[in-house]
Amino acid sequence: MEHNLTLYEKPYYNTTDFPIHFGSWIRGSNFSAHWHEHIEFLFFKTDDYVVTSNGISYKTKKNDMMIFNPFDIHSSEVLKDETLFYVITIYPAFFADIDLKNVMFQPHIQNDPVVNRYVEELYVAFQKETDDFGMEKKSIVCRLLSHLFQHYKIEALTENEILARKNQRKKIGEILKYIARNYHEKLTTASLAEEFHMNEQYLCKFFKRKTGKSPTQYINHYRIEKAILFLETSDYSMTEIAFNVGFDDSNYFSRIFKKHIGQTPREYKNNFSKQ
The missing domain is CATH 2.60.120.810 (Jelly Rolls)
Structure with a gap:
């Protein structure tokens, strides 16, 4: 996987x-x-x-x-x-x-x-x-x-459309890389907007348009992916895993995990161990 x-x-x-x-x-x-x-x-x-x-x-x-x-x-x-x-x-x-x-x-x-x-x-x-x-x-x-x-x-793109497309890809790429480097820290739409010198409302609309998810949805999704790696490869407790991937509340982590995966982190780990 x-x-x-x-x-x-x-x-x-x-x-x-x-x-x-x-x-x-x-x-x-x-x-x-x-x-x-x-x-x-x-x-x-x-x-x-x-x-x-x-x-x-x-x-x-x-x-x-x-x-x-x-x-x-x-x-x-x-x-x-x-x-x-x-x-x-x-x-x-x-x-x-x-x-x-x-x-x-x-x-x-x-x-x-x-x-x-x-x-x-x-x-x-x-x-x-x-x-x-x-x-x-x-x-x-x-x-x-x-x-x-x-x-x-x-229809073929104009040179200006090509340039705009590349610039937008560069900007969203910078944001996604920043999230990948800092997902374990406290990340909010406000902190992202400040980091990239963008209006918070515009950043949310731009991000959703490019990725199909809001910044918060994407960050949670990314954190859950990282949590899965910990569940499959480590002996950390659920609380430790939650903290390592950026959640400061293990109960909230468990709810978000179940929403994405369909089972709790503990259920996922137990099922994976049986494979």
Whole structure:
């Protein structure tokens, strides 16, 4: 289980050898808000996964696909124990002869049979051991991208829109990094506003627009993720864990934990120990 993805997700594949990565995940936990410089597709083989991209939440169904354009801030929330999905990552090297800096795709594609076919073809291609230098995989990805360009491309952004998007991503990135470094301290919307020289009301609206959560919701969510790590890997008491992740009231910690996870911290630890 992964709970602590960093804000900037570095490429996890040797992009100099081959600029496409295909993997499958069975995930029973959430991933925190982060962004990356490559294009990423999640293709869902099961229902009930909530993905938030740039502040908008989408409940996915089987055969849906989520597209994360470069610099899209995205996170997830699982609605059941296990969700199976494919991850297709296309690194910038693949687009060496194409200028994609101002092209964006729609984020949520719902059960498109053409997309489904190409994804399954790509899955089969990645199971093979061939000596064709990846030509079959590249061919399938090119056909997939051509279909997306024709049917799911958002109007090209202007240079000013690109700059504004990068500046907003930088600002929200700074706030999220600050929370990641200081989640165990006393954090409030007022203290965040003071730290980043922003009006408190504006900060709350900006944060919600970019992440889909209020600052308080996000901080609690992040703290619960950290608490899960302590529950799984340490012998700390519930009170010690609450304090270590920024809660000064263990009863409040327990209520927030149960609201997010569906069981109390102690119940979670006991169930995890039985696995």
